[in-house]
Amino acid sequence: MVVEQAYLRIAGGRESDFEEAFRAARxxxxxxxxxxxxxxxxxxxxxxxxxxxxxxxxxxxHLVGFPASDAGKQFAEQVAGFFAGAPEVRHFESTDRSAA
Structure with a gap:
């Protein structure tokens, strides 16, 4: 399992619009x-x-399948316009081997 953490900076004053768009695209x-x-x-x-x-x-x-999919392209179209800069994305793997 991998956890993606993306830090998103939204253009000032557009937070509510972003949240609405995210709910629709989720x-x-x-x-x-x-x-x-x-x-x-x-x-x-x-x-x-x-x-x-x-x-x-x-x-x-995340890195190959989703971005190339129609859903991935639609998701990006619906939310990316609110970004005030490129998202900072990191990926983390579980170190808890008992969960595997």
Whole structure:
């Protein structure tokens, strides 16, 4: 299992619009092959910044499969216009081997 953490900076004043667009686009991500969870958090100290945390079965599901899929392209079209810069994305693997 891989956890993607994406830090999203949203253009000031567009936070509500982004949240609405994300809610509408969320099923495209949540139903993607290999996606196991989707969570969006708003930064309590900087309300124009969000943390998107997505669980994936394999890294390739996120880096190869989703971006090339129609759903991945639609998701990007619906949310990317709100970004104030490129998302900062990191991927983490579980070190808890008992969960495997």
């Amino acid at each position: 099923p495209l991500l949540a139903q993607a092959r290999g996606c196991t969870s989707v969570e969006l958090f708003r930064d309590a100290e900087n309300p124009s910044t969000y943390l998107l945390r997505v669980g994936w079965e394999r890294l390739e599901d």
